[in-house]
């Protein structure tokens with residue numbers, strides 16, 4: 001039989017959650033800025049800040065280390081002409097980083113420090129005639145950007161600015177026979193894109209269009225003997241797929257279809273006992289992206305000392321509640 005591509009968990013791997021080490025790991029990212037080692041490179045910085053700050057908030061370490069200049073940074077990343085927000089100073093605006101900036105500002109209840117109308121105008125300007133969205137002015141179409149568009153607008157309470165019905169029709173056109181979704185019509189199903197499309201349908205209250213059990217089955221097939229989840233058949237497990245698959249199953253009301261203890265073991269094994277932080281697989285270098293998605297996945301598994309995370313926005317549930325947002329979740 002075909003050997004399954006998987007990892008073997010080491011006997012003396014970490015078996016408990018190293019909360020304080022993860023806090024130290026993230027906080028260091030925000031304090032190494034004064035030297036070349038600023039751990040999150042500038043083409044990713046706004047998203048890196050969202051990953052780091054959300055991870056800190058989920059483990060109850062939110063306020064200690066926020067520097068006021070972070071808000072000045074976000075303000076200075078908004079392009080006055082297009083209204084969009086960029087990854088870092090002197091970069092082009094992009095939907096990915098516009099969403100990250102709005103997510104951070106919502107967590108700190110500081111949305112008013114940016115030009116909200118400008119952001120709304122930027123997002124609306126990226127919708128195409130077929131309802132799809134491009135990520136920026138260069139025009140790449142991807143279902144990821146449909147999610148970024150409605151996540152940004154719904155957090156700002158401005159869904160009126162786009163054609164929602166056409167946007168839903170485009171996402172529907174990306175549904176595959178395996179129940180999954182890809183980047184564009186006829187693209188291969190991938191767990192990260194399935195999360196984006198389900199998150200989009202949750203925000204637009206249209207999860208009815210999903211082939212619920214076909215898709216839930218495809219998602220459960222992602223779990224390997226190591227307990228880890230992969231993003232497509234025949235791929236290695238990776239912590240970030242824990243989030244993409246788990247949040248998708250949560251939105252479908254099928255979270256109980258995979259083994260929680262096996263997945264928890266895998267995520268624990270991906271912690272770096274030295275530096276803190278969580279990596280994609282056991283033994284690899286930890287980063288803020290996998291640290292957030294590992295902690296968020298454990299939160300969905302009901303881990304007690306991690307704040308409840310909203311499966312649609314990957315933000316603390318208390319923030320979504322404060323905003324009065326009720327994204328659809330199938331029971």
Ligand SMILES: COc1ccc(S(=O)(=O)N2Cc3cc(C#N)ccc3N(Cc3cncn3C)C[C@H]2Cc2ccccc2)cc1
Pocket residue numbers: 044047096238240280287288289290
């Ligand atoms: C390590 O080389 C890379 C490669 C690509 C990228 S990226 O294009 O900016 N990006 C975000 C990302 C951030 C970090 C961190 N810190 C690490 C990885 C990673 N990947 C790559 C990855 C994840 N799992 C395994 N792989 C190889 C996803 C990718 C796409 C993505 C962007 C935004 C939101 C979600 C997903 C960054 C670093």
Ligand SMILES: [Zn+2]
Pocket residue numbers: 238239240241280290
């Ligand atoms: Zn990953």
